[in-house]
Amino acid sequence: MFGHSGSSRSRVALAGALGVGLVFGLAACGGDKDGDSSGSTDSAASSIDCAQFSQFGELKGKTVSVYTGIVTPEDAPHKKSYEPFEKCTGVTVKYEGDKSFETQILVRARAGNPPDLAFVPQPGLLQQLVATGKAVAAPKEVADNTDKWFGKDWKAYGTVDGKFYAAPLGANVKSLVWYSPAEFKDKGYTVPTTLDELKALSDKIAATGSKPWCAGIGSGDATGWPVTDWVEDFMLRLNGVDAYDKWVKHEAPFNSPEDIAAWDAVGSYLKNDKYVNGGLGDVKSIASTTFQDAGLQILEGTCSLHRQASFYAANFPEGTDISENGQIYAFYLPGKDATTKPVLGGGEFVLAFADRPEVKAFQYFLSTDTWANLKAKSSSGWVSANKGLKIENLTNPIDALSAKILQDPNAQFRFDGSDQMPAAVGSNAFWRQATAWITGQDTQTTVNNIEAAWPKK
Template sequence: MFGQSRSPRLRGALAGTLGVGLVFGLAACGGSDDSDDDSTATSSIDCAQFSSFGDLKGKSVSVYTGIVTPEDKAYKDSYKPFEDCTGVSIKYEGDKAFETQILVRAKAGNPPDLAIVPQPGLLKQLVATGKAVEAPAEVAANVDKFWGKDWKGYATVDGKFYGAPSGASVKSLVWYSPSEFKDKGYQVPTTLDQLKELSDKIAADGGRKPWCAGISSGEATGWPITDWMEDFMLRLSGPETYDKWVNHEIPFNGPESTAALDAVGEYLKNDKYVNGGLGDVKSIATTTFQDAGLPIVDGNTCSLHRQASFYAANFPKDVKVAEDGDVFAFYLPGKDAASKPVLGGGEFNVAFADRPEVKAFQTYLSTDTWANIKAKASQGWVSANKGIDPNNLSNPIDKLAATILKDPNTVFRFDGSDQMPAAVGSNAFWKQATSWVTGQDTRTTVNNIENAWPK
């Protein structure tokens, strides 16, 4: 689980003519001198590309989102080139209660012009209100050019496409110490078998446990295990079976999901493997997910920690996060080196109005130009947009995530529990996963989650 703007968990956490025509360095729009000094605010784009939407000067577009201070500044800055070009004013509203209130507002007939929606399940609920508006042709064309079919599919309901993807997160990562690997002669694994062999070797070398883990997260305790299980469902059974599992076309207590949870247990319920510097297996349930990976650099009592790209923010500021630094991450490998399943999350720009200024803004947000402007403005933000230049990303983990997302061999799947009904994805799955790691057997766990599925 765990998207960039998902509560209660940590918060971050185009061939249209516009997509082709918007380029950096063109001084076609009169940049505003009174904006912030950062280059994002004054980036120039080809304003002529908005002419087909008519005279938009003096118009406004409201944006509603769960992305709040301080992450909101980079979004606002990335909108300024569009505002300068068109004369449209973007009214940004961040709200920690977004995921509840956006549904309330839509059902009441008072939605924003555009919302940044963090889950496909919520997007479907918004479409069901009848208030969401199908994305314009320019946006659909840009998404066909700059994203994979899987991303477009997450924003498609009953054959209609509703919104371009925005940010993305990569969850299929393992954090490690580059210096330890160099000193001990460890190699970054490229298959699941090699990952198991590496874990065995670290355990045999003594002095530290291979893995450290923590799932405590207040009301959301248990969610990190859902990510583990989803990663192994993807790797052991493949993306098509994963999709069937998420959509309950196969039962949660079937052989596939049982095998996936047992595979996770080979790591998390193995006393020889966990929980370095933190305790025994049961300590996983009481260790916060924020603290869980810190022993890699703080005490050097564990070597590996599976967590998403956002986890870089949890290390102290004096810890260098880089391939040659104190800590970095590698891709959690597939069954073989050729396959590249990736678990992740993301957001989608969904409109509730079809006025020309809204369409123009949606189109801007679906271009590689906006993605690069946003990347320059942000830390800890990545997009699956194929046109993004990794050099515009501010830190090595962002670059790693972007490289993984852009890899033509990558098969991306959205976080499964974020797509399941709330009674399962953010209730039974979390609670039963917690019971499982503290002693409950796999069969009981998957049966209890299956029984929680709405009839």
């Protein structure tokens, strides 16, 4: 159901619970699509600078096809955000959303029938698509925008064998802990800024007789993936980004001392009877509780903390006040010290299979701060790592929090590790062994089994 993608997880969670709010803040993007590149008085075109597209020549009457796994209802604000571009240029954007995108895009590329542009949710899939020989490098205009508006870590994920192919699109933040601001205020708890403070807070809550944490890893065929996120977060925090990168690429074995240290750190929370599983049962109940249901225990008052990604906001009941002073909010899962800011997350990248002027123009548009702010105004539950994204344009407090984390100059972003690993590991052994670990398997056996699953070169 979830595929091998953190972005897929976010789409399922959102589509299943939240829907999409169309609070499009422009005065706006109605009207037809028969504009001209000289600039139009139509409000859609006048909301952006049409002159920026003149560098690509006359584009009126052209069509750009976009293929993506972003489907109804999340596709609506995407399409809406394209209207100023369409009005300015006279280009029609043909959007195709497909739940089977992650398998079908490879089929289409290999068959020589790719779209003009694809929104690719994993660096590993991006590399496979480039390997088909059908993808084209990003134009200089897009590379320049990426240098201007995104960090080097993001550009690196769109680069294959030293050649830059794909600018980032959307993003999600996984390094979050959900909590109740009201409970924290009532009980005098403070948001931790280091791992030591997080442990101290957990001990403080446990000392009251409550179980501080609630967790669930049930997810159908993908059961176990929430544990992999925990492990990845702690690999980053305990060992740093360089060690994390080597681990993901299997330049360091999965049963290395660094890897075992991360599992043991996660175990100090998830396999600690004093800490879990608030309102749900003992440690083993984590495996039988769905990831969607686990954090709801915070509203019940039976647990205080739940580590899950930004997209988890979609799972709280409609009408829940999710804000800094509301019923539910989240804080950044801290690093070893208050200045270290490792961030685990996911996102999509815009990969082209054609280099026609209209395709380049649309790629360029999607890589600008202009589009990021249009998209922010068009929907809830979406954020970008674009440095030009204005926080005030995000209508959702969790989106705003995520953007602040991504824009922190100290942030060191790393993509979800299991999404970059071979499928035999990232969406099989890692998930399965993590589940066995939760239900009683020891750490050494767990990491040895995952190491053994890595494909032999």
